[in-house]
Amino acid sequence: MGKPAARMGDTAMTCNDPTDMPVGTVIGTAVTVLINNMPAAKQNDQVVGVDVHIVMVPTPGGPVPTPLPHPFMGMLDSGLSSSVKIEGLPAATVDSQASNTPPHIPTPPGTAFQKPPTNKAKIIIGSPNVLIGNGGGGGGGGGGQAGGGQSEGTSDEAEVEEQHYLDVNFVDGGGRPITGARYSVTSPDGETTEGALAGRIRQSGVQEGSYEVSVRAVTSATWSATTARVGEAVTLQAGISGFESGTAAVFQIFKKNASAADELVDAVEAESSGDNVEAEWTFRYRGRTGDPTLGRSRTQSYAFPRFYFIVDVGSCRARSGMLQISDSLKIVLKDENGNPIASEAYVVRFANGEVRRGTLDSNGEAIEANIPPEQSRVEFPNLSGARRLPR
Known part of the structure; x- marks a missing residue:
């Protein structure tokens, strides 16, 4: 029995941490071989996406497990068909894997992964009606034959045309794919699926009808000022999209260190209002005992401490620029x-x-x-x- 053929836009799971639903997308390049009107995927084609891994962030009270995004990009290099070639290279199917290159490095600097990432992505969704075998001279009992032209499956042309697809692309003002945001798709029967956006939402074999697609994202993260004095309140601001008012948010404030791991010094909770969420924070110098921003950095020679924050709204995150005190x-x-x-x-x-x-x-x-x-x-x-x- 063969496996579903992989195509450009098919989905790959790219993370082994159970904190998120990280999803990657196959970038197929075989423009001369089409499967269900999409370029077929083969060896050396890429999987791109965003993983969310738990990193241990140092704090004065000890390491804190924090889920943070890590980009994934790797070529398909294993689990490929041994009997079907696409443009001279082994065809990719469901369960084909890509290796992240370079491997993930925990961020921010100085942190460590709670669980080492596999740096592997596995294709989990493929063609609904074209199967590719992995042995013998053909493609298996229901295998698709892939050659120099259009791919042919066991289904006839009428069956292929009756398939329904959901295909939505998301790009920014410059035409670049939007990645890292969260999305949800609600089908005509009310079933909802969610995931991490990798520039495109592609679902095959879906039922006919109207689908509701919503995207949730943190679009900006800024301080109200770039400099502030001791005891002066500053506002932490985040622009958001797709969230209901009253959604919980957390601002984690980090002190930037030049020669050591950045330090988590404070966390402020807030709730969204419309397309914004705000919180207020004040740096207070409290001397040798109890000042969270000095601590182990006291022996370092520095001019002015700098801080940034990471805001988390419904598992969507963004990082601000620097605030100097x-x-x-x-x-x-x-x-x-x-x-x-x-x-x-x-x-x-x-x-x-x-x-x-x-x-x-x-x-x-x-x-x-x-x-x-x-x-x-x-x-x-x-x-x-x-x-x-x-x-």
């Missing part, structure tokens, strides 16, 4: 009677090694703006016995 320092010098000491030289030393020098004004004050939000020490080199008073 800065601070300011007001210096006030008074004598023991509370009178200002004017025109005194000062030195500010920061934990990252930076040193700033200046002179107080006539009111005994100075402001150092745009400084890193970390501990600092103020010195008055020409005074002895000066001490810092609590705020």
Whole structure:
């Protein structure tokens, strides 16, 4: 008994984590061999899609399992027919497999997969009426014969024409396939199937009637500003499509590290409203104990901490750009009677090694703006016995 022939647009399962319904699409290139009016798939044709794998994201409280998307692209290289060739190469069928090239690397950097991915994709949907054998001189009891022209199956032409297909392409403004979004298809009898979009929804052998296709996606993820000061609230914004108002969302906020894994420092829950979902977050410097943004990075030399967020709405995700945090320092010098000491030289030393020098004004004050939000020490080199008073 043969197996259903694979064609361009057929579906392949591309993930072994049970957190999602990741689906890849076969990209067939045999334009001279058509099966059900679609190019036949063969050895070295590609499977493209988006996997969702669970990665262990480091946090101050220990690694947190987090489902994150990973692109899949690989050529069909195993499970191919040994008896039928397409344009001189072994034909692909249901159960033919592709190998992801290059293999998945856990993202963001510094994380690890909870379960190592197989880096394999297996075709799970093929032609409803053309079978390809895997042995002997022909295509099996119901095998399709593939040669230099149109593919012929055991079904006659009338039967092929009576097949019904659902074929919907999704492209962006530049004509590029849209991938990574979630979709659902509701059939005339009310049955709903869901999956991850890989640019196209193709279903064969479906019943006649009207189908409802909806796509859910996070279309944007932005901060309300690119820079903010300590204690200043910023808004996390995400544009969405296809979700009902009130859909739960989670914003995970990460600190970007130059020489270590990015750190998950906070998570904020929200609900969608129309085509948007928003949340508010404030960076607060709390010193050596309890500041989630410093921790193990304290010994690193850095200028200003930077943060990004990943928003998750109904298993659709997007990542924002960077938000940079800065601070300011007001210096006030008074004598023991509370009178200002004017025109005194000062030195500010920061934990990252930076040193700033200046002179107080006539009111005994100075402001150092745009400084890193970390501990600092103020010195008055020409005074002895000066001490810092609590705020």
